[in-house]
Amino acid sequence: MNIMIGRNIHEIRKIKGLTLSELAERAKISKSYLSNIERNLNQNPSIHIIIKIAVVLNVDLKALIVTDINVETQQYLDSEWIDFINELKESGVEKEHFHEYKTLIEFINWKNQNSNEKKY
Template identity: 75%
Template structure:
């Protein structure tokens, strides 16, 4: 939840609730309600003010734990894939040239799937 994220980041930055509230120009009680998830739907304007003081992107405050876990997992898969490409000699300047090959393989797999489905329906 957004309140938990704000609290976590605020603590990492070493700010008190009062300091963040004053710097963001919002009331301490309102900020406290957000952090304790009593107000689970603060306006984007308030979120932006808090993000500026915490020196983070607004998206950082909006992330959920599930999103982070999924995102980190996907990111590590892509990093591994990119590392494999680099190790095989693929230069980043030439990666767009491989797009055609990837599209062909995708098309070929789709065609194989269509043929096997077509053949299965005739039997």
């Protein structure tokens, strides 16, 4: 199992528009240490360091700890989400109004949880 933490950090950092120096400074780790992680020279960074990086990148910890085994599954899930987003767009949902739909989804989840609890 090849853990790709370094590659994931690098890709997400680029997507977020951060330089190596910016991420290192915000995460309060040395630039050289971060560089070694990204280049997989340090393949076993502590969970404390990974959490600090995830917080700065504003991503779930899982986004940084994807393995080769999970890559195919992740790509499949990503395509499902893309299909879902396209369906939303086709039905007239605009990105600017998604927060309203999120509130509705949260209510439905709450209602489902409460109805399941009453059954027991």
